[in-house]
Amino acid sequence: MADRLNPATVGPSEEFEGEARSRGYRFIAGLDEAGRGPLAGPVVAAAVLLPRRCRLPGLNDSKQISESERNRLFAEIVRRATGVGIGAATEAEIDRLNILEASRLAMRRALDALPLRPDFVLLDAVTLSGLSIPQRAIIKGDGLSCSIAAASIVAKVTRDRLMVEYHRWYPHYNFAEHKGYGTPEHLHLLRAHGPCPIHRRSFAPVRECVACDGVEVLPPVASV
Structure with missing residues (x-):
């Protein structure tokens, strides 16, 4: 069952990452996606490994901050992260699988794209069946966990930039x-x-x- 806390009163922190480290895990990946709701384009997921005590002023759920802040944080996350992986599922895969399963497929691809294999995964609300890595789903996790918030920003900025490229074609x-x-x-x-x-x-x-x-x-x- 996914954890439930109130992001409005808690905000992104290292609490969940710290709990995982206290249990002996070293490489904790935050995992999130962007683009479930649109009528066009892929769903994009990102997995982010942040170093311990990585301070990112302004970090929050990507939906709660401006585009300029997302772009600034994206550059900072990519610069300071231990590892970043990005995965996507195409519109054809969304149509074939349904949006939830396509989102999970994109998340698996993001994990596979990490340069360093994590030993624990924090996710925003969903779980990945059959994943060999221990995982923890957190309701509204993109507003509570710093690594999930970072992943939400990377996924959102990556997808937005892709849609700008698609604009040139269509x-x-x-x-x-x-x-x-x-x-x-x-x-x-x-x-x-x-x-x-x-x-x-x-x-x-x-x-x-x-x-x-x-x-x-x-x-x-x-x-x-």
Whole structure:
């Protein structure tokens, strides 16, 4: 069962990492994902190993801080972390597996991408079945654990930058602005142009658009 604490009163700290170290674990990875909700693009996960007593002023759940703060912290995390691993699951894998299982797949890939194998994993709410490494799921862990918060920032910034790149291929949807989320603008553009290859066909707004008569998949344009 996942732990439950109130991030509004506690905030990200090394409490959970310290508890793991007190039990003899040395390499504790925080693991989180970004991009479960969007209608387009991959889900991206990050695994982060932070050194002991790594102070990162302003660190918090990626959803609670500004884009400029996320970018600043991203650079600091990458510079100071013992290891960073990034994994993703494509929109096709999301459609085939469902978003939860695709998120778990991205998380496994992020762990596999770490340069140093962790001996304990802290996750935001979910667990990974069959994982050979001991794990602990923490409800709202991205606001409680410093390593999960760091992973949430790395995953979010990585995915946002990827969606900006996709904007160059599919400028009709303005992915650089909404990052694939179902904003009123995105829904309007989706209805106007139909889906493109990175839209998630299993998500209801896209599925309904595909079902409409006369809708064709919009191909990429030549990047500038």
